[in-house]
Amino acid sequence: MIAIENDDTVDGWDNSPAGIEAWLNWYATLQPLNFTETERATLDAETSIRREREKAIFGDYAEKLAREWN
Numbered sequence: 001m002i003a004i005e006n007d008d009t010v011d012g013w014d015n016s017p018a019g020i021e022a023w024l025n026w027y028a029t030l031q032p033l034n035f036t037e038t039e040r041a042t043l044d045a046e047t048s049i050r051r052e053r054e055k056a057i058f059g060d061y062a063e064k065l066a067r068e069w070n
């Protein structure tokens with residue numbers, strides 16, 4: 001359940017026009033991530049490993065969900 005404090009604030013986020021503008025201004029100050037070749041290779045390898053692991057367990061997970069819904 002979402003706690004609504006007022007029309008512009010939900011769970012601590014200020015969704016008023018001023019709040020959104022403040023967030024956009026903060027976001028604009030962020031610098032892009034720049035990876036070295038080694039960091040990029042490590043990230044790609046870890047992503048590949050995670051993807052394969054998720055593929056391997058997907059069937060079991062899908063069966064578990066199907067049993068819970070039936």
